[in-house]
Amino acid sequence: MKMIEESLKKKKVCVSCGETSFTEDYTRGENICTSCGLVASERITDRGPEWRAFTTEERNARARTGAPMTLTIADRGLSTTIDWRNKDASGRALTSNTRAAIYRMRKWHIRSRLHSSQHRNLGIAMSEMERLSSQLGIPRDVRETSALMYRKALTKKLVRGRSIESVVAASVYLACRIHRIPRRLDEVVAETNVSRKQIGYAVRLIVSQVNIDVPLASAKDLIPRLSSDLFLEGRTVQKATEIIKSAEEKFVTTGKDPGGIAGAALYIAGIIEKDRRTQREIANVSRVTEVTIRNRYKELVRVLGISISVDS
């Protein structure tokens, strides 16, 4: 037990490429690096059910727990509901006494459910968040984080005087940053009706007020996404990751657009590994211009002393 706790606490880093995200393959019991495919550890704990089910009915019949508690529903999925039918559990009609009692319970139950303005706010915000994050294709656990961010912002009274939508968008964006899922602010802005300025302001506000570390966007995080768009080969991707890593430690990549850095690294890696893409192709997927790719790649070559080999 102790060992399991320790291994959970320690953040795993891929020994091959330094990536920290892993896919757990339960059927094979392996931990696989999402970036380079390295099998990082075998014999992981299968946290799934110990039974098997082939149909939905079987699954429902065998499950012994209810829906998971979640932050993305305003009442955390913990509310009870009282049925509107005047029947008991076995389907018999209720006596008039019981019926009156149930009627009173129902009344208070409904009245107490959305009792505070915060709860009402959350209700609206969570449905908006659900819409936004599904539009952006954001996975479940990141949504939980963004819900948490929103709840923190709400309790700190940061939503007051600002539109719910802008704070929701900021929460989603920050959750992506925290989980190192590359979504740029512009992409989030595009799915909302709020101006970029307002969302940017909300983002900064939350970062300054809420006590959560938000890592800076790194060019490394963009590599998997860009390289799959470019259909690059594994070794090229790995090379690009190395380039960025040494660029980050050797030299300032700060203040530069991560897209430019990532694009330049992929360009160089492509040349070295003979898996070349044109500057235009790379510029398109990394959302910067060819000129920026050029500038960054010249800079990287100069600073890292990479010789673009003349052999071809």
Next chain:
DNA sequence: AAGACGAAAGTGGTTGA
């Protein structure tokens, strides 16, 4: 003909007085 290159001028955002 496509890709790479670099100069010049313009834009949106940050910083410091």
Next chain:
DNA sequence: TCAACAACTTTCGTCTT
């Protein structure tokens, strides 16, 4: 609040493959 500034973009002519 404003000007200076760095990073990035747009545009365009030229060179290379």
